[in-house]
Amino acid sequence: MLLSFEVGNFRSFGERQELSLFPSERESKFPEYLLQPPGVADLKALPLAVIYGPNSAGKSNLVKALRALKALVTERPTTQTPDERFRFSARLGQLPTELRVRFCARARVFEYEVARNHDAVERESLSVASKPALGGGLDRVFSRTSSGQVMFDERCADELPVGIGGLLDVVGVAANELVLGKLFDVLAEEKLRPLLAAVRHWFRSQLTIIGPEDRAVALPELLLGAPDLRTSLASFLRTAGTGMSDLDIRTWDLELESLEPTVRATLELLPVGQTISSGWVDMTRDTDRHFRALELQAVHRSGEAEVHSRFSDESDGTQRLLQLLPMIFAAGILREPPQRVFVVDELDRSLHATLVHAFVDQFVRRASKTKNQLITTTHETHLLDATRFRRDCFWFMNKTESGESRLYSLDEFPVRPDLPLDKAYLDGRFDAIPPVGGLDDIT
Numbered sequence: 184m185l186l187s188f189e190v191g192n193f194r195s196f197g198e199r200q201e202l203s204l205f206p207s208e209r210e211s212k213f214p215e216y217l218l219q220p221p222g223v224a225d226l227k228a229l230p231l232a233v234i235y236g237p238n239s240a241g242k243s244n245l246v247k248a249l250r251a252l253k254a255l256v257t258e259r260p261t262t263q264t265p266d267e268r269f270r271f272s273a274r275l276g277q278l279p280t281e282l283r284v285r286f287c288a289r290a291r292v293f294e295y296e297v298a299r300n301h302d303a304v305e306r307e308s309l310s311v312a313s314k315p316a317l318g319g320g321l322d323r324v325f326s327r328t329s330s331g332q333v334m335f336d337e338r339c340a341d342e343l344p345v346g347i348g349g350l351l352d353v354v355g356v357a358a359n360e361l362v363l364g365k366l367f368d369v370l371a372e373e374k375l376r377p378l379l380a381a382v383r384h385w386f387r388s389q390l391t392i393i394g395p396e397d398r399a400v401a402l403p404e405l406l407l408g409a410p411d412l413r414t415s416l417a418s419f420l421r422t423a424g425t426g427m428s429d430l431d432i433r434t435w436d437l438e439l440e441s442l443e444p445t446v447r448a449t450l451e452l453l454p455v456g457q458t459i460s461s462g463w464v465d466m467t468r469d470t471d472r473h474f475r476a477l478e479l480q481a482v483h484r485s486g487e488a489e490v491h492s493r494f495s496d497e498s499d500g501t502q503r504l505l506q507l508l509p510m511i512f513a514a515g516i517l518r519e520p521p522q523r524v525f526v527v528d529e530l531d532r533s534l535h536a537t538l539v540h541a542f543v544d545q546f547v548r549r550a551s552k553t554k555n556q557l558i559t560t561t562h563e564t565h566l567l568d569a570t571r572f573r574r575d576c577f578w579f580m581n582k583t584e585s586g587e588s589r590l591y592s593l594d595e596f597p598v599r600p601d602l603p604l605d606k607a608y609l610d611g612r613f614d615a616i617p618p619v620g621g622l623d624d625i626t
Contacts, residue, residue: 184220184228184287185390185524185556190248191281195241197269197587199281202245204229204556207575207594216547216573218554221522222290229576230550231543232558233566234590235608236580237617241588242560245580246528250392252282255297257387259368260359266301271586279305286524288385291378294321295363303358305329311339311378324378327362342378344370393527398506401458403465403477405509407432415512416505423538425501429482431491437466437474450474463494463502500533504542510555511545522554531563539563544571567604577604579615 184204191199206217206229217227236242251267269275283296292312298305306329310321323336324343333356335348344350347366356365366375367383375383406413417430439447450466453459458467463479479494494502510525531539543566546557560580567577577593593604596613609616 184218184522184554185558186228186285186287186292188249188285189281189283190245192268192275192278193248193251193280193282194244194267194269195239195582195586195588196244196248197272197275197585200245200588200590202232202234202558202578202590203592204232204558206573207592209594210573210575212569213573215551218550218556220287220290220292221554223287223292226287226292228287228556229573230547230556231572231576232556232578233543233572233576234558234560234578234580235562235564235567236560236615240580240582240615241590242580243528244588245590246392246394246526246560248282249284249390249526250394252284252297253386253390253392255282255299255361256295256364257367258364260357260361260364264301264359268301269587286385286390288389289377289381291381292321293382293385295382297361304361307362309363309382313338325362331356331358333362339378342376344374344376344379389523391523391525393506393525395529395532398460400509401460401465402505402509403432403463403479404458404467406430406479407434407477412509412512416508419508419512420501420505423504425497425504426483427481427497427501428484428489430494431480431482433478433480433491435476437476439474498533500535503533504538507542510557511542511549524556524558527557527559529561530559531561536563536565540565540568540571547572564605564608567608569600569602569604574598574604579613581615 186205187201187203189199189201190196206227216230218230220226220228234242234245268278268280279298279300281296281298283294285292285294287293294310295308297307304327307327309324311324313320313322322338324339325333325335327333333348333351335343350369351362351365354365354369356362363382366379372380372383406416413430417427420427420430437450439450442450449459450468453468455468455470458465465477466474467477468474480491481494481497483490483492494505507527507530530543539561540563543557546555550556566572575592575594578590579593580588580590583589593613598604598607607613
């Protein structure tokens, strides 16, 4: 569960900006929508954050910052990463990018921070709440200085792998590597102990970044083993007027020799039991020598006949809808609620306004059971609806005169309870709308 995220000196972000999922004390509506993290006392979080702003305000850069943090922790670093520091300040150009996230995982509250240049980590730290709540303060698990020195706090020694400091001395942590990423790379799950295993699980499995072209899950593989989920998704698509009557999965064995060299090389490196996706086709390595493919197909009814076609032939809007629907339905059908944090850039891309509203409404209504969260950027103003959503869920992004992205909450504005928020936003009440007067000067 995401509690807050801070980003500074990254792309369009200059000074630090914070997105908070803590509920505002000034908002009393819909208390039933607030999330209670399992096993954490006196802590509640919002299930939703919707971010508005004009084009080029920096909304997508917030998503990219979270994606960058996830990649730093979960992927092996390259020798040289792009320099993505804020470019319009000589002072900030000499300082590192700063990313800090506070989250709840497996009944523990964590805070992780990293400051990094394009070629080296300046500092890094992981802390954990000393009690199953934030009121008890945070204990430092480890910290890393710009010189590369890593220090583990004795207060957390009993919860860390035995000899962890010596292990790092043996394997070494390069200047551009994270301590956290290195530990996750060299230690098996059972060796991490519960504390670090919870952190790895959150970054790898719960934090889910979905760009405009991404899918929430490897869908063909998921639907093959969850017929009830396939039925639910097909029913929704049918009632949404897509023209489809059902979904189907086509499966076949793969012959590596018949594949393109790049695809064959990728599959040969794929671990047994893992899946890669290409469009609406999932390719899985079942054993050392056996590979199979699964393709999602749309089923249309023409009179008494059923016509099966590639799902990639459906409209962009239909494909986008199915990309996102598992965020609602999967948690109620799979064995364990995933408690995932879905960060979606351009939720409304190719989707009708009524579908976007219905999607978010269903997500929030189910969140008290699934413990899922949705953080999304959008231009869809129909979501600015105080009769259905809490006002502290709405955020705005705008740029200052110096070109820096500034993030601020609707909660900062004194507004009447009956104020139509969508109209007020388009009227410029909260800023964060594009100036369009210059169009009159174009000849």
